[in-house]
Amino acid sequence: MKRKILLSALFFPAVMAFGQQYGGMWIPTEVNEKEMKELGMKISAKDIFNPEKASIKDAVVQFDGGCTAEIISPNGLLLTNHHCGYDNIQSHSTVENDLLTNGFWAKDINGELPNPGVTVDFITDIKEVTSQILAGTEGLAGSDLSKKINDNIDAYKKSQKTESYQSISVRSMYYGNKYYAYVIETYKDIRLVGAPPSAIGKYGSDTDNWVWPRHTGDFSMFRIYADKNNKPAEYSKDNIPYTPKHFLPISIKDKKEDDFTFVFGFPGRTTEYLPAIAVEKIMNETDPAMIAVRDVALKTLDEKMRVDPATKIKYAAKYARVANYWKKWIGEVEGLKKSNAVEKKRLYEQTLISKNPAIKTTIDGLNAKYNEQAPYNLHKAYYSEIVRNSETFTLAGIYSNYIKAYEDDKMDAKSLESLKARLNEIYKDHDAELDAKVTAKILALYANKTSTRFIPKDFDQLKTENRNIGMMENLSKISMITGRSNDDKNIAKNIDKAFADQKTLVENLKKDPLIQMFGAFKTSYLETTDKQVTTLQADIDALQKTFMAQQMETDKDRKFFPDANSTLRVTYGKVKGSDPRDAVSYGYQTHLAGVLEKYIPGDYEFDLPKKLINLYNTKDYGIYKDKTGDVPVNFTATNHTTGGNSGSPALDAYGNLIGLNFDRQWEGTMSDINYDPKLCRNIMVDTKYILFVIDKYADAKWLLNEMKIVK
Template sequence: MKKCKFLFFVLFLSFQVLAQQGGMWLPHLLKGDRETEMKNLGLKLTAEQIYSLNQSSLKDAVPQFDGGCTAEVISNQGLILTNHHCGFDAIQNHSSVAHDYLRDGFWAYSLKEELPNPDMVVTFVVRIEDVTSSVLAGTENITNETEKQKKIQQNLSELTKNLPKESWQENLIKPFYDGNQYIRFVTETFKDIRLVGAPPSAIGKFGSDTDNWVWPRHTGDFSLFRIYADKNNRPAAYAAENIPYTPKHFFPISIKGIRENDFTMVMGYPGRTQEYLPSYAVEQIMNTLNPAKIDVRDAALKIQNSFMRKDQAIKIQYASKNSSIANYWKKWIGETKGLKKSNALAAKEAFEKELTEKINKAGKQGEYGNLLGDFKTYYTEIRDYALARDLFTEVVLRNTELLQTGYKLVQLEQLYQNKGEQAFTERKNVLYKGIDAFYKDYHAPLDKAVFEQLIALYAQRLPKAFIPSVLENVDAASLTNEIYSSSALTNLEGFRKLLEGDTATILANMRQDKGYQLVKSITETYLKLVAPKWEEWNAKIAATQRKYMKAIVELSPKSARIFPDANSTLRVTFGKVKGYKPSDGVYYEPFTTLEGVMEKYIPGDYEFDVPEKLIQLYNAKDFGPYANKQGKMPVAFIATNHTTGGNSGSPALDAEGNLIGCNFDRVWEGTMSDIYYSPEICRNIMVDARYILFVIDKFANAQNIIKELKIITPQTKNKKSKK
């Protein structure tokens, strides 16, 4: 009996620990329940040390990187660490066949060698505050949803412009809980960001698409940049006289080692989650939308990969595009698999049943009683429109390059019709000058092969009511040959020639082009038959979702873990280093080492080649102070932190706020955490800080970088930086 009681107690504690994980929390609201949860898991810091207005805190070392990733400041000279795949575009743009930094890596051994990156930015959060009452002022008696949103947008515009800030700062106001709350972020954006270091892709992208979203993982996914500021340490455009930025805080890097069940915390800018979707939406994602998008990208990737494997120049041209396409292709596959494995649909239905009981108990049937019935109706009605919209986006806007460029011209003609000749001319001039970058990385034979596959798929998968007349009973091969043998959209010179002459000449030439005719026909059909109805039903869904979210917050106890969905704002998530069991009879340890890299090594392979110097260091066991206690070189580890896209590059921190890794991925089976988080199988993947330092120190011999870091060793007494 005593053993049974003890076992029950242990299981209860285990459940409590699991329950205290998951969630993406605003850092200024950690005091209270969240701080208690974090301390129960092992945190040694206070909430004030994570977010503070009056003194330096962890938030001051975590900027958003270039609008879509996260970075962390790791020195008092503005050095920042992010992922290799976050810096990939910059590394590619600096590369050529003669100087292939993707293949060979890049290291600046002095400040003078660091490479500027036009248009790259990093943005810090200065302070956060609730402005809900100001945003919703004057909307209390507005019953029309369109008019209500119009008033909210007016308020947002005025507040963004007029709320106090320094001249070099910006106001950013974001909706939370589906528009039931609004939070203001005062930010500072730095615009002089220079490339400092990047390992070769054989390290930074090791495993490439095969290992993407997969554990065990052996990828050194990191790169280094530096923030430059003016003489007053404020944001400034690139200038030779700019100096390295002095941060309010930077992260010491710990090489003490990591053990299973250690506390971990990740800070960053997660992009988008949908944790509170109703069961009807989840079913539609699993069974209709994801399968269609997966099929489109699968076809495009197979063709791109076949070309890239045969030609180094094409590999460089399409490296970034291919990686971008593959990323969410594989994510959607894992997401669908994870939703089914975790029985997310049943969990959503159970939650809805419980919420209905709360609504009835509170006597709120008049306000909330029709929510689930409305969801069922709206998601049934929007299904075909949502499928058509996703197919249009995937085929026309993202994965077929001729259709992408043609769509830009369709928008140009629409601009002429809606806003007149001056607007047309301004946009035309921007297109004429700016299209070089697109065609620099364009290969017509590759795009032709993609086009033939995707246009056939589009005609096949599109609901019959929305098929453009030009694609009815289409012969994809014949159409492809006709367009790619005649359209000016297949090369830079042809595209530019279409935009030469007066407005009437340009419009006439565009309308005679076969490629343009096709894109225009597809677009007009979409805009006439799909977009208006999708917008109509989606507006009803959004209004219902907002009321649904209000009901959840209102009827849940204060202790409930109701965190706001991700929306590219600064968040904190926390958990433990932990292995997991993806399927019956399989268990994965939470750590990988350089041994695994060598086990996967395939000489000359596109994904699994290994640099000769790394092989030499491995054979000599020349790991410096970065080896673990078993004498092996750590590479990556996993934990239960709740992350998503946008958390790429996020700092992984220990209980004392030291950097122990750089977040870069999630396990395949756990990618459904955007919709349904399960601490049993959801794991984020991080490059171990020791591997990062090993590559910088032993592989690149970049001692200039090592010297400016604060490294915490087992013998170091950790004193918090006051920088």
């Protein structure tokens, strides 16, 4: 009896306070309706997803293969994040008319801008097809099992009748224990309607990334176009705005703490059901290794960026990319420790074993395989991060792949143009001297931290940073790939000229000292680590499939959801602030006053447009202020989100749009592995701020006239 009380206290300390146990990324046809209604939802599960008639699912799309977007008018008007539309906004920008800096607002429907290649996907139906996909797989394993499953998937797809604009995707769930088929309709004429300037849409970009309090207007607007029959079609001037089956009303009612909310979108990847041993390895080994490499890279970049304004400008975006997951992993490690994730999982495993002793064999097998894989995984973490964070090695890798493609006669004209475009993009902002220092320092870290059995020949001599710096600087001066040498072989000087004689180029590249150095590094990794990681992971995956099935069979009190895999999901929670650390409390809402508090004139992260400042100074807020008299900007809730949920609609108890998801709070980024409602918060743009910017800042009232605004 005492043990049961202890386990309850360990497992569910947040349940009484938050009324929410596990979070969850629920398949829309299998949502946890009971708990959603207990938390305050007023609509039904059928209102969210109904393949037979219009429902909220008809207003939610996957945007351009990665983010989420939602329809907010009867004329196919789409809302997504600014960072989701960023590449498209950039593609329409010129030096004379920089839409990223200035923003863009079509004056009417004729001013909307086409975006070739951009698509949106609707999910029109979801069916469980486990019995069809696993038919005839009894007793099969390994490649035989994979082949049979793939054959069954192909057979299922061929058996279904689809329109030309439809496709079927069959996806594995619960580590291969279940399979679901998704009917997808793809629209291909998507036009840019509006976007605030980056000073609003990307406000606080690097410093505030993963951080709360937040003050970012992270939204942009597009429109879906269709043919005269409202069906998908390639871009044509004759296409007309799409008429949706459903669009989301937009609520500008004030939010209160503990209001119910749910998020509907396409989350990328989570691993909620890993065994304790796997979480322990992530927390204590692989995450710290990746953090350590990026620590060195970021500090080296920062040293020069602080004293050289030109370098600060040149490396701002690169620094942000490196810092993005560095910051996320730090928060993940801290959150796993603070939430006591490993110990909770161990206790849960023991509880399962007490009910089903067969699970002990599975756990013992997982423990053995993870321990066997650990040194290889650690080496993989270091290797991958060094290649990723050394532009010198990135370039060497690109040229190595080019050499192989050329010699295998696979470098056609299209591939060559793509390669040259990528090289131009790298060289455009490349500082070879600075990168030589980055490479030298992270190689020293690698040589000191990696077991000698993994280190390539002569790499054990790279343990001293200063020695490495001299060596890398000398090599980069004679290498043709870094852009530092002054001879005619310097590729960065003229890429087109260098590739004019590919036979000679390949001969010279093979002799390049940095390509040879990278080659030794890569060969050693492939020989000592890559196959070992892959082989052991196959064993782990088979055991994880068994473990997942055993959890679902044994824990009858728990309602399970599958890990995210970029398919359509529902997650839910409550509007909530947080208390992430001792004596630190965060409110759930930020306001326009906080935007001005962060304002730094001329800064690349915290500058503001004059018009927004004037709106604040004159308090010209219209109907968009809340009970405080200020305009709400961002808010947090306990919704369980991840990458891919960017741009997802945040909805109230009645299915009205109240916000636009765009990030997570740093202290809860471990939610991909261990969701804890006490610490995990998603961050959303308030619909009041979105409409305020459209109305008062952009003066795009014609867009507001399309929308159904709930006051």
